[in-house]
Amino acid sequence: MLTPLSEPVQRMTPSRYLAFARAVQALGRAQDRAAVVDAVRQAAREVSGASGISMSLRDGEECVYVAEDADFELWTGQRFALEDCISGWSIMSGQQAIIPDIYADMRVPHAAYEKTPIRSLVMTPIGEPNPFGALGAYWDELDGPQPGDAEMLTALAAVVGSTLRAIDLAEVLRLDRERAERLYRESKELLRSQAEAERHQTLLINELNHRVKNTLTIIQGVARQTLRGATSLDDAHDSFEARLHTLAAAHTLLTSLGWRPVMVRDLLASATAAFEPATHQAFSLDGPDLRLSPSTAVAMALALHELGTNAAKYGALSSESGQVDIRWWLARSPDGPRLRLMWRESGGPPVVPPSRRGFGSRLLESGLARELQGAVRLEFPSTGVICHIDAPAPLPGELNGGPSPEMGRVGA
Structure with missing residues (x-):
């Protein structure tokens, strides 16, 4: 028997369900990380109902913002130390952060948000059991996240994480093939x-x-x-x-x-x-x-x-x-x-x-x-x-x- 959906999720509008379905289809067709990032950029905002979204990936002890969709400028292309940003906190802890007032939460680097209208957010880790990225959703009002929003973001992040792992596996297979072809080229000389x-x-x-x-x-x-x-x-x-x-x-x-x-x-x-x-x-x-x-x-x-x-x-x-x-x-x-x-x-x-x-x-x-x-x-x-x-x-x-x-x- 399927686990019944929570009441807040049941109240979600059909358009958000359709956006989630389109995102899953796009992720299923993705052949590389760029396609995954593009699918998240196109769908995550409508799925979450947020004023803006971002996606960041871990690179050593830093997180790199790789995508955004918002009415205001965020941080795409910028790097932050994991301990200096809320996305890094979510990656390192493996927990979702639901923050109704960013200026009342010391995990949020307030200086980075002063030039934006953001007042509340949800940050969701990507990848289990060891997260390697984070999906951020932002609202320009206090208490922006509504019941069910966090669950939809968790579901989307789970699909994104599984897709990226599958792509990584395909990349390993591709490298194995290249290695075999290289061995052939070397052996051919002998x-x-x-x-x-x-x-x-x-x-x-x-x-x-x-x-x-x-x-x-x-x-x-x-x-x-x-x-x-x-x-x-x-x-x-x-x-x-x-x-x-x-x-x-x-x-x-x-x-x-x-x-x-x-x-x-x-x-x-x-x-x-x-x-x-x-x-x-x-x-x-x-x-x-x-x-x-x-x-x-x-x-x-x-x-x-x-x-x-x-x-x-x-x-x-x-x-x-x-x-x-x-x-x-x-x-x-x-x-x-x-x-x-x-x-x-x-x-x-x-x-x-x-x-x-x-x-x-x-x-x-x-x-x-x-x-x-x-x-x-x-x-x-x-x-x-x-x-x-x-x-x-x-x-x-x-x-x-x-x-x-x-x-x-x-x-x-």
Whole structure:
């Protein structure tokens, strides 16, 4: 169920809702930071109902005003020390400032405002959990901000922050591509023939394109599933950012290995580290030395994130004595060897089977099962949730040591 809108927001005029919708659409089309700044400049004033707006970004220990829309001159292009301006206060504290009288608030640098008609303001941080900018709205009268204005600005700042982070991720991918092309150019000089150089270029570009497309496909799928199951804007933002962090951690691990197959034990340790409680060691890992292909490893990391999140909220990890045992092995099937992994919770609150499949269950049993090219099955005994994951077996040459005893069990 969606979180009901507050009464002040419900009283907002349709034109402001339309302005917010246009801003979201413009931000969705933005390909770089300049386009984001332009979208904010065009929409923020109408969304907020303010006499003027500004946008500033952090640059080291300073904030730089990059955009404004007002009937009076503000500070675009100027720099201020973070501790000397209200936007810096909002960035450093991560809090929204609602100031009905700027000359009664010592956080505001009064000298900077004397040449303006501004009497009240709202300053909202951009970016979570570490803000990197601020969105300012100004009124030329005391008590200018009305009920609901701050909420609209918070929502707009959240969309701006998510858009800028997505653009930064795209920039990282672009730099990766440029780095690969540069490596090609350097390696071409060492190759003995033009034919060998062209073959090497094709391999590099095809591999990079494949990796980038796969990453973007996964991000789009996660975003679609997250928005479909979210109950509020904050819930969607937090869930999407947590899943992006999981995806980034899996990519970091794979990058450190040169995008070669990764050890199952290393992947599990990385994916569960964020859920390990400070009071005791909750996770037990047991299985043979096996390696997973990069694509299987990314999907497996996302599956483990969903299980860990559910366990921390409702399951074994919500209890001081809760345990999660993870076992994996190779099993034979009519289609050949398969990797089997079992997640078993114990010591948590009694489990009641759900009357219907929730968002997390659907994501595991449908979306992530497709990404794994296998199957995910959930069980809900009273002692704790059990999850069975079936995934493609390691490729030939990716085994370290012999197969587990379960290799002799057909369909195990």
